[in-house]
Amino acid sequence: MRNRIAAVALALAGATAASSAAPSASPPSATRIALTGTPIQGGTLIGTVPSGTVDLRFDGQPVPVDADGRFLVAFDRDAAPQASLSARLADGRTLDQALTVAPRAWRIERVDVPLRPTKNSEAFLALRKPELEQIAAARAIVTDATGWRQRFIWPRTGRISGLFGSQRIYQGQPGAYHGGVDVAGAPGDPVVAPADGVVILAAGHPFTLEGNLLMIDHGHGLNSAFLHLSRIDVILGQHVLQGQRIGAVGATGRATGPHLHWGMKWNDVRIDPLLLAGPMPGN
Template identity: 65%
Template structure:
């Protein structure tokens, strides 16, 4: 277990309530469950299963640290849109994103082995961060995969579409979000085209859009991010090594 990772486990027989650091975690009928650890997760966490007879089974978890790619710059960040104007544009976009993340489906995609939505050169890793004159900027919340505009993007696992941007967002461009169940969701950014609609059930390997460079992007690529509740997850740990070019 490491920062940016996730675990699928099995609750003890007879469990009526499972908590992760005090917060209830859904348990499937077969007692399977999902938990994940944020990029900046602390070194320890606690799982507590409460059984039907009131007994509690406690399991302390150790979360390993990771070394992130940190760039220290003697400059200030550049904002292509003036800050007040950016914040005015951003507020309704964040409201849409947050509303989509609150949508829960009964998808079982969280159980499946993830495939890469696009294969190619990874141009930016999860967790990388720039520090501007000692002030940390926000870290990179997903993985960037460089591919030409128009490259087909596939659903990594089953899910339900919870957001399909009607117009490009300021940062994310054409944004698509898919809920995989159990609190896990994917976001696909900078798309040139979105090929699915809100409420649509998608299957692992199904085409869902096309690579682009809409929003804040310097070249065509797919930004793929994963989130479990409020924890950001490294897609590389869920999908495994990038397949070699054929």
């Protein structure tokens, strides 16, 4: 199993380079939106709009643009094959750019057992509802973070024990896919910020599923969530720098053993942290 996960992670390295490494060879012009990377399921694109752009849309939804024209968009794990960008210029012109989204070969495991229905007690639901409300409220916070512009680093180096997008199919019924990357570790191993950001949630007590949950906003709708921590070393509203210690590996919440679960979202889109951070150092 370990070798299989390592092989899949290494195979993703090529997609990583396309998604977040080299800048686009095409500079922005008055007739085109310049893009860095390749559209791919679970990935991101950083782009630059032409001077004079007054509105940018991604599949019809507004996208914030910085003063220098740079912006960020991302693609869900199950993103459709086609997407579009549309920029409206001050002179009334509209620039439309079609995007072809590359598919991913997700790690799918088919098992010949039925999917067990989830049975949540009233006591569990009473605890879970305010937790979900806190998470939603945190993701709605807009900060001045600019970490989305950086090349991300791994918050913890080690063996990748769980891949983003992996999924089990139970006698034809799909279970929920894995929404982040798991990195094995020992309790107390340090966890660092993968990019600059602002703390938008630092759980004051372990959540039922996530345990000690820490969330950091990187700007432009991009945020990271760190689950199962044994300790949180930062506070709500704190600005953190890339590489700064933010917590420690643990097994709080619903976890079978100590590890770091790193999840990322761009607005409501779940994305693959591996595509932003690149291959795990040492692998």
